[in-house]
Amino acid sequence: MRPSPPTARPRAALALALGTALTLTLSLVLALLALAPSAARxxxxxxxxxxxxxxxxxxxxxxxxxxxxxxxxxxxxxxxxxxxxxxxxxxxxxxxxxxxxxxxxxxxxxxxxxxxxxxxxxxxxxxxxxxxxxxxxxxxxxxxxxxxxxxxxxxxxxxxxxxxxxxxxxxxxxxxxxxxxxxxxxxxxxxxxxxxxxxxxxxxxxxxxxxxxxxxxxxxxxxxxxxxxxxxxxxxxxxxxxxxxxxxxxxxxxxxxxxxxxxxxxxxxxxxxxxxxxxxxxxxxxxxxxxxxxxxxxxxxxxxxxxxxxxxxxxxxxxxxxxxxxxxxxxxxxxxxxxxxGGGGEPTDPPTDPPTDPPTDPEGECTAEFRITNEWQGGFQAEVEVTAHTALTGWTVAWTAPSGQSVSQSWNTDLTASGGTVTARNAPYNGGLAAGAATTFGLIGNGPAVVPDPTCAAA
CATH class of the missing domain: 3.20.20.80 (Glycosidases)
Known part of the structure; x- marks a missing residue:
């Protein structure tokens, strides 16, 4: 948050025997402790x-x-x-x-x-x-x-x-x-x-x-x-x-x-x-x-x-x-x-695993969904979600930019533009997707906040 404030006694022989036993016991304890410092921490x-x-x-x-x-x-x-x-x-x-x-x-x-x-x-x-x-x-x-x-x-x-x-x-x-x-x-x-x-x-x-x-x-x-x-x-x-x-x-x-x-x-x-x-x-x-x-x-x-x-x-x-x-x-x-x-237990609904089921009746090897997440006068921010319908080692998303629209910055992708065609390829770390898995990339655009119709293909 950008702030806006106002402006931690036995006889000698017995004593010797007991001392020897205590010394051996102490040595054993110290040796055992030395073997398990991580458990103590x-x-x-x-x-x-x-x-x-x-x-x-x-x-x-x-x-x-x-x-x-x-x-x-x-x-x-x-x-x-x-x-x-x-x-x-x-x-x-x-x-x-x-x-x-x-x-x-x-x-x-x-x-x-x-x-x-x-x-x-x-x-x-x-x-x-x-x-x-x-x-x-x-x-x-x-x-x-x-x-x-x-x-x-x-x-x-x-x-x-x-x-x-x-x-x-x-x-x-x-x-x-x-x-x-x-x-x-x-x-x-x-x-x-x-x-x-x-x-x-x-x-x-x-x-x-x-x-x-x-x-x-x-x-x-x-x-x-x-x-x-x-x-x-x-x-x-x-x-x-x-x-x-x-x-x-x-x-x-x-x-x-x-x-x-x-x-x-x-x-x-x-x-x-x-x-x-x-x-x-x-x-x-x-x-x-x-x-x-x-x-x-x-x-x-x-x-x-x-x-x-x-x-x-x-x-x-x-x-x-x-x-x-x-x-x-x-x-x-x-x-x-x-x-x-002294507290404990679970909240009313315990956590569940994220959904991993693939979409029903997918078309092609992958699909891409383009979403506007923020917009302002003369520009916008968008997110594109890529969903794999078969196992992928890489993907490419392409779309035709609406009139007057261009991309000035992107992340989690290798994005290029030629004429009115925008092509986004996977980054080195997010190309491999299991069937049903998804990844996203983002971009900053100039011009109207109009959602294009992207296509997705395996690379």
Whole structure:
């Protein structure tokens, strides 16, 4: 979210015999402990297991939370209890590393963690200064965010079963040259934290102001997962996710790949378009994925409608608050308290596997569906879903551009245009599709937001 705030005694012979026995016993115990250090480490803290977030005992934990703008409203400490009262099991706490706002020091962070624990909430801590780096003036780098986490490390040690570390909020804007370094920079940031001794589950945000409309995190998440097996990926769903199909495509991509994903921010409306909050909540529930709504209170700059309560008063709940707390698939229906606090069990409808059945009576080897996901004066954003009807090793989608329409940018595809014909071929990583499987690519277009009639063929 782009912020708009106000501005942790026998005789000697017997004694000799007993001493020898004790020495041998101690040596045996130490030898056994040396053989199993990993088992000891597994007794505390969250971890990722088979693409899911679990606690130390291996229980699934489905995040159902709310963001709280703590760094701009330090006096609103009662919000932790109020958020818990509405049924949330997690609070995502906005902190500052000092580049753009006043740094939250160790004592303040320790107090935040204690407030989370006192109110039986899991604490997801995030550095907000990284928001929009490469596009937002003064934004911090991921490296600077890591420097901050190292400054507060002492108060977070031992809290691995209560705290998740969201390294940096929306760490890149829409600067493509910067965004392409997302994977390398993220791997480096995670590596620095691990080398310093952080054992917490880490959460990493997508580029493009968190929305990943270029598909960079979607493409490169496996590289980060291979480098660290206790990292969760976070996408923020605002105007890019106006269509249910776009929401489903993104969520199912991670679920099918066995990669841990949460929707780390979303709302019911936004200045860049109206996200489909119903689809976000329905399909995260179906797939067993966590979500965190933005935000409890204190929004400004024209997005005050994202407040869940007015002026931090839980008695003055807003339409957005009513929706996320009390609506279908909302926090009230789906939140379960963290097992570390004694909670457990499953939400009303346990997660089911994503649908994998092929379409009925398919025509040809594959089909392509072109969808407009966003539009503005003189341009639009679109998504094309390719569905295989037989096993494919590659595919090609082609269409005739409507009059006045052209493509200026694309992702997850190798796209060319000649005359009025646009041809999109699979990227190196998404050409192989089993029968019934699907993949998507996206594009930015100039001209009228008119849907063409694409054809698909095996390559």
């Amino acid at each position: 597994a007794d505390t803290g969250f971890r990722v297991e088979d693409g899911r977030l679990v606690d130390a005992a291996g229980n699934d934990f489905l995040i159902r939370g709310v963001s709280h703008a703590h760094t701009w409203y330090l006096q609103e400490t009662g919000s932790f209890a109020d958020i818990k009262e509405q049924g949330a099991n997690t609070v995502r706490v906005v902190l500052s590393s000092g580049q753009r706002w006043t740094e939250n020091g160790p004592a303040d962070v320790a107090n935040v963690v204690s407030l989370c624990k006192a109110n039986r909430l899991i604490c997801m801590l995030e550095v907000h200064d990284t928001t929009g780096y490469g596009e937002q003036s003064g934004a911090a780098t991921l490296d600077q965010a890591v420097d901050y986490w190292l400054r507060v490390q002492d108060v977070l040690e031992g809290e691995e079963d209560h705290v998740l570390v969201n390294i940096g909020n929306e760490p890149y804007g829409n600067n493509d040259a910067v965004n392409q370094g997302w994977a390398d920079d993220t791997i480096a940031a995670v590596g620095r934290l691990r080398d310093a001794g952080f054992e917490h589950t880490l959460v990493v945000d997508a580029p493009n102001w968190g929305q990943d409309w270029q598909g960079i995190m979607r493409r490169d998440a496996p590289l980060v997962a291979a480098a660290d097996d206790n990292t969760v990926f976070s996408v923020h769903m605002y105007g890019v996710y106006q269509q249910e199909s776009t929401v489903v495509s993104y969520l199912e991509h991670f679920a099918n790949a066995g990669l841990p994903l949460i929707v780390g921010e979303f709302g019911h409306d936004h200045s860049d378009g109206n996200p489909d909050e119903d689809a976000i909540m329905e399909h995260t529930r179906r797939l067993g994925l966590g979500y965190i709504g933005w935000s409890w209170s204190g929004n400004g700059g024209g997005v005050e409608y994202l407040d869940m309560v007015e002026d931090f008063d839980p008695a003055r709940i807003t339409p957005w608050g009513e929706r996320i707390f009390h609506g279908p698939d909302g926090i009230g229906e789906t939140s379960v308290e963290a097992p570390v606090y």
